[in-house]
Amino acid sequence: MISRRNALIGVGALTLSGCDAVTRSPTVRKVLTLGEKATLTSQRLVTDRNALAPEFTRADLSPRFRVNGNSTATSAEYLRHAASNFTDWKLEIGGKVARPFSLSLAQLRAAPQRTQITRQDCVEGWSAIGEWTGVPLGLILRQAQVMASSQYIVFHCADDFSGVPYYESIDMIDALHPQTILAHTMNGQPLPIGHGAPIRLRVERALGYKQAKFVMRIEAVESLAGFHGGGGGFWEDRSGYQWFAGI
Amino acid sequence: MDVIASPVTLQAASEQAAETLVYRTRLPVRIWHWVNAVTIFALLMSGATIFNAHPRLYWGKYGANYDHAWLVIGKRAQEGFLRLGSFEIETTGYLGLTPYSTKAIPPLFTIPNYYSLAEGRQWHFFFAWALVISLTLFVIYSIFSKHLSRDLALKPQERKLAHLWHDIKDHARLRFPTGAAAKAYNPLQKIAYLGVIFVLIPLVVLTGMTMSPTLNAAFPWLLDIFGGRQSARSIHFLCAAGFCAFIFIHLLMVLLAGPFNELRSILTGWYRLPQPRKDSL
Numbered sequence: 001m002i003s004r005r006n007a008l009i010g011v012g013a014l015t016l017s018g019c020d021a022v023t024r025s026p027t028v029r030k031v032l033t034l035g036e037k038a039t040l041t042s043q044r045l046v047t048d049r050n051a052l053a054p055e056f057t058r059a060d061l062s063p064r065f066r067v068n069g070n071s072t073a074t075s076a077e078y079l080r081h082a083a084s085n086f087t088d089w090k091l092e093i094g095g096k097v098a099r100p101f102s103l104s105l106a107q108l109r110a111a112p113q114r115t116q117i118t119r120q121d122c123v124e125g126w127s128a129i130g131e132w133t134g135v136p137l138g139l140i141l142r143q144a145q146v147m148a149s150s151q152y153i154v155f156h157c158a159d160d161f162s163g164v165p166y167y168e169s170i171d172m173i174d175a176l177h178p179q180t181i182l183a184h185t186m187n188g189q190p191l192p193i194g195h196g197a198p199i200r201l202r203v204e205r206a207l208g209y210k211q212a213k214f215v216m217r218i219e220a221v222e223s224l225a226g227f228h229g230g231g232g233g234f235w236e237d238r239s240g241y242q243w244f245a246g247i
Numbered sequence: 248m249d250v251i252a253s254p255v256t257l258q259a260a261s262e263q264a265a266e267t268l269v270y271r272t273r274l275p276v277r278i279w280h281w282v283n284a285v286t287i288f289a290l291l292m293s294g295a296t297i298f299n300a301h302p303r304l305y306w307g308k309y310g311a312n313y314d315h316a317w318l319v320i321g322k323r324a325q326e327g328f329l330r331l332g333s334f335e336i337e338t339t340g341y342l343g344l345t346p347y348s349t350k351a352i353p354p355l356f357t358i359p360n361y362y363s364l365a366e367g368r369q370w371h372f373f374f375a376w377a378l379v380i381s382l383t384l385f386v387i388y389s390i391f392s393k394h395l396s397r398d399l400a401l402k403p404q405e406r407k408l409a410h411l412w413h414d415i416k417d418h419a420r421l422r423f424p425t426g427a428a429a430k431a432y433n434p435l436q437k438i439a440y441l442g443v444i445f446v447l448i449p450l451v452v453l454t455g456m457t458m459s460p461t462l463n464a465a466f467p468w469l470l471d472i473f474g475g476r477q478s479a480r481s482i483h484f485l486c487a488a489g490f491c492a493f494i495f496i497h498l499l500m501v502l503l504a505g506p507f508n509e510l511r512s513i514l515t516g517w518y519r520l521p522q523p524r525k526d527s528l
Contacts, residue, residue: 023359023366035373047465054467056308064313119309119476121460123364124300126311127476205461240365246461247372 040244044173053179053204056117061187062128065120067194070166073158073214086198091182095154095219098145105184105198111135114181122208123241132202134183138176141220146172150220154227155201158214161234168212169224169232169243170203179204182215207245209235269430271518276394279385280513286381287490289374292358294487296367302343302351304484308475317481320351375455382448398432399441405434423504425521436500443493451486454479 022028072082081089086105094100103111115133141153153175157166174180182199184191191197196213203210210233224230229237236243272280303316310316319330320342327343329336340346345353354360358370389395404410414434417423424433432440456462457469457479473479501509505521512518 019358019360023370029366029369032369032373035376036369038376039372043459043461043465047461051464053460053464054470060308062309062311062314066311066313119460121458121476122301122311123368125297125480126301126303126305127309128311129309205464207460235365239363240369242365242368247456247459 036242036244039247043244043246047205049173050178051205053118056119056129058117058131060117060129061131065128065130065187065195066126068122068208069213070159070161071194073160075158075160078158078214082193082197089198091199091215092217093140093144094217095221096147096150097141097220098147099143101144103140108135108182108184108199112139114179115185116179116181116202116204118179118202118204120208120211123235123245131187132181132183133185133188134181134199134202136178137180137182137201137218138178140182140218141175144220146220149222152221152224152232154219154221154224154232155212155215156217156219157212158216161238164234164238165228166212166214166234167228168201168210168234169221169227170201170206170210174203174206177203177205205246207247209233209241210245267520268517269520270516271430271512272516273392273394274516275385275388275392277513277516279381279388282377282381283385286374286377287494289358289370290378291487291490292356293367293370293374295352296357296359296362297364297371298484299350299352299357299362300364300367304481305477306474306481307477308470310477310480318484322349375452378448379452382444386444399437399444401434401437405437410434421503423521425523427520429521430518439493439496443490447486447489447493451483451490454483454486458483 073079088104090102090104091108092100092102112135113133114136115131117129117131119127119129121127137153150172152169152171154169155167157168159166170180179202181202183202184199186192186195191200196211196215199215200213201211201215221227224232224243228234231237231240232243233241235241302320303310303312304318305314305316316330317332319328320338321328321330322344325339325344326337327339327341327345329338329342338344342353343349343351348354348362350357350362354362357367359366386395389399405414411434418435423429424431453469454473456466457473458476463470463476470476470479473482508519508521
């Protein structure tokens with residue numbers, strides 16, 4: 001005879017496997033992406049292209065800004081650059097641009113700068129406030145003369161997770177936003193390795209996983225389909241995080 | 248209330264059969280109730296998945312692992328715990344550490360029933376839209392159909408403290424309205440429903456929006472209202488606790504008031520008026 005306890009466990013297991021079937025169903029997953037599309041469309045509708053993320057004062061700085069993601073890149077090339085303080089390192093700008101070029105860290109420091117104290121929001125829920133100084137990405141893209149057909153900017157990074165390289169991408173609205181900078185300085189100090197030396201992306205209206213660290217190469221592209229998993233970023237490919245990280 | 252209702256009830260009881268069915272809940276209200284029920288459960292459970300990614304709550308503009316958290320659910324060695332300020336209780340088997348997971352909230356209460364922050368977020372934002380759209384339609388309907396002014400709004404005499412106190416005492420004694428009085432919502436019920444519709448849901452939506460870095464650029468005043476993103480996150484969580492409390496009391500009241508009759512009413516609209524109690528005759 002089936003005991004009451006076993007029956008309960010059975011019903012529980014059936015319910016759970018039923019839930020499992022629902023959450024793993026491709027149709028359900030497709031329907032759920034409607035929410036993501038609605039969020040992107042409506043957020044872009046109500047947010048002015050140049051509306052600034054809130055900026056804070058030095059008094060608001062997090063006492064300790066936690067390192068997230070990889071705490072360093074491990075390739076031999078990266079470690080060699082790190083050992084020499086990135087003196088002969090160069091950032092490459094290419095893809096769908098009329099004038100591909102590269103910039104040394106000294107050139108990046110000599111270019112027009114923007115300093116901003118902003119809040120970083122991790123997709124997990126925590127927030128930290130830091131001060132970032134860097135070159136507006138828009139300046140670099142204009143100098144490279146990005147072709148009109150370019151839809152996205154892809155950031156290729158030196159770090160990896162078990163051999164899978166980190167990368168991220170943003171659209172042209174975020175790329176040309178005044179607060180979108182390539183930061184080489186954090187809280188008044190050269191960007192520490194834990195936070196992505198020599199430069200990291202700051203795209204202040206998006207969640208933390210968009211703030212690519214250890215950026216080596218910037219590429220203007222027409223489509224994200226050809227890169228890695230095609231999701232437009234490492235976490236998008238690996239875990240299915242939303243490409244639009246506005247919430 | 249009994250005094251006012253009694254003559255009507257006595258008349259109704261004498262003239263009609265004992266089983267007086269009345270049409271109490273109109274179709275749009277019933278539809279919204281069930282859409283909302285599914286939506287709130289999906290949001291609570293997918294929200295639990297998101298909370299599990301960082302089960303610590305803070306006050307202020309920022310807050311991460313090195314900062315002081317006012318609420319923490321966690322585990323150490325073979326022990327789960329919940330810490331509220333400096334007060335800590337062991338929750339092994341319930342929160343923080345269970346035979347099924349090492350996450351703060353166990354998989355029985357999360358969507359999906361395994362840990363996936365990305366999927367939890369997809370569910371949460373889909374149903375967040377469902378919540379906003381269905382509430383908007385419901386409020387518009389309620390205004391134009393007079394559901395709001397006739398059924399939900401407190402009548403002038405119900406706004407008196409003495410009247411509310413009387414209603415609280417009746418609830419505490421589990422003496423629910425009978426006869427014609429049972430056709431309408433009672434004052435405490437109205438306050439609970441109005442609180443959910445006009446306070447709890449708007450507050451949970453606004454604090455949710457305050458957590459969006461893009462919307463912070465569009466509506467920076469939201470951060471000022473709630474005292475920063477981490478405060479908004481804490482209030483969002485407290486709203487979720489408020490929904491849990493509402494659901495618990497709501498279901499308890501359904502059970503105490505007669506689950507069959509209450510379910511028939513919210514499914515078909517038809518409700519059998521409870522007969523007056525012997526002692527009130």
